[in-house]
Amino acid sequence: MESIDIKALNEKIQQNSAFLDLLNLEISKSIVGQKYMIERLMIALLSQGHILLEGVPGLAKTLAIKSLSDAIDTKFSRVQFTPDLLPADILGTMIYNQAKGNFEVKKGPIFSNFVLADEINRAPAKVQSALLQAMQERHITLGDSTYKLEEPFLVMATMNPIEQEGTYNLPEAQVDRFMLKVKISYPEFEDERTIMRQNVSGHNPNIKPVISAQTILQARDTVREVYMDEKIEKYILDIVFATREPVKYKIDNLKHLISYGGSPRASISLAMASKAYAFIKRRGYVIPEDVRAVAHDVLRHRIGITYEAEAENITQENIIDTILNRVEVP
């Protein structure tokens, strides 16, 4: 078995994660009170995942990803999903150049480092599918050529939980491709006072690039090195398996509430997100607290609930809480 020097790894992480303070400081100039969302964005960015945000409009979702992009010195694009959107509007297309007499590639907004897919559930399935495929494969084929998407590549999709009319719900197989599904809520009273004052005064903070994309890529490599003990691996698997076979974990009351549990992608995402979380906490090893901290965001969109659960007003959150409270911590 490979020998890991935790002390050396801790030191390396201390060094490689120093940029996080700089980044947080810069983003906090424009974003107030959305620490949880910023932290989850960082987790997704460091573990090469994508993030699905669910929250009412006006919670600074766009501003958050825009600020992150500005602070990292990367390209940012925003796509507003509408029912008449076409896959070519996102991916790009071939356009005939009359002067040259040939077809030229017109790249779509997906050719950016940070892509905000606003209200993803407003576009029909073929558009969602095109985006999700690009997210998964990280390359686009236009005409005869295949283009690799530039790293770091992060898609942040948003969904409005209030309006359901005229929306196309993401299928389970598609939604599984998002590493995290984060639910964001309103800011605290004092935070909102600061937001209000900032906006009323007309003060628009200018976000400057404080780190390069290369720093993020290096940090990603370090995240993969974070030590995860066998006991933690077992803990992650226990949690994911409990979503599939609750009876095996003596959580019989969940049996009729879960229609399907987390996929193997859930285990992978939970492990990667735990490592990224440990990295953010400047640790070279994963502890059960890390797993529990990200479990809700990794699992909430990967658990299907039955009609009985809906009738009893039981949500995915309740199911995850029950599982975390019943699965033994190593």
Add this chain to the structure above:
Amino acid sequence: MDFKLNKIIKFACRYFNRITKLFHCFIISYFLFTTLNSFAQTATATVKEKEYLIGDWIPVDLFVSASSKNKVAFPNLKDSISETIEVANFTPIDTVKKGGENQYHQLVNLIVFDTGQIMLPQFQFLVNNNGTLDSITSEAILVHVAGVKIDTSKDIIPIKEPLKIPYTFKEILPFAIGFVAFAILVGLLVWFIIKRKKKPVPIDEKYLLAPHVWAFKELEKLEKEKVWQQNIKEYYSRLTDVARTYIELRYKVPAMEKTTEELMESMHKGIVKQAFKKELNEVLTLSDFVKFAKAQPDFIENENSMKIVKNFISKTKQVEEEKKNENS
């Protein structure tokens, strides 16, 4: 010549007379024979009375007498003979041998749903006479069917209740079998439940002993086995498991499902003195380092961790008197 002619004529006349006589004899004997033969096949249908009430059974006795060499077929009776005459039932054909002939009897009960002079129809029988099929018929019978006399001087009486017929064994049998099968099933179920209940369920020792007694026993076992000298990770895993289980049993806190941080938070409400909690926190945190971060504490730390856990248990154990007070 005339004499010869007369002689021939006389001779011819004589022969003609003889032939005529023979022909007559043949005709007479033929008729005699056929008449005798027809006497051998007779069919009658008789009733005992000439008057019946509407709806009553009219017993008609069908009788056929025929040579024992011949086969007789009785009429194939159906439910009804005509619109007003129905066949209630009939007996099997009774055959009696008498000399060279057979006598056949069948009793047919008819019901007439009409009043007045009713002509019961003829019955046709088929006789197989050496390959020749003859048919003989009985004579039609005239009976008088009377209606029910209504006494208009009396009130109308309600329709009579259906007659109660006692159940036969054949009718009861399926129910009896079903009842017995059900009783057997119930019996088996009760037997199975009783047998299952009797099966002893193994109870974990930790639920039988007082939490501190169980915890000390486990710690002693851990020491005796000299675990930390062989596998430090296992030592700390077992040590913290004992401490967590003790907390779970003693304070009814689900300690096994909580992280160190959560456990410490759940024990803040004055249930444990701050000093004990702080020491225990140190052991649990060190244990997390060993379990998840490959930390290698020295033997002093290992022994000290054991002491801290023992001290925590002995200082927080619930003595019997306390338990009694709590219960009262």
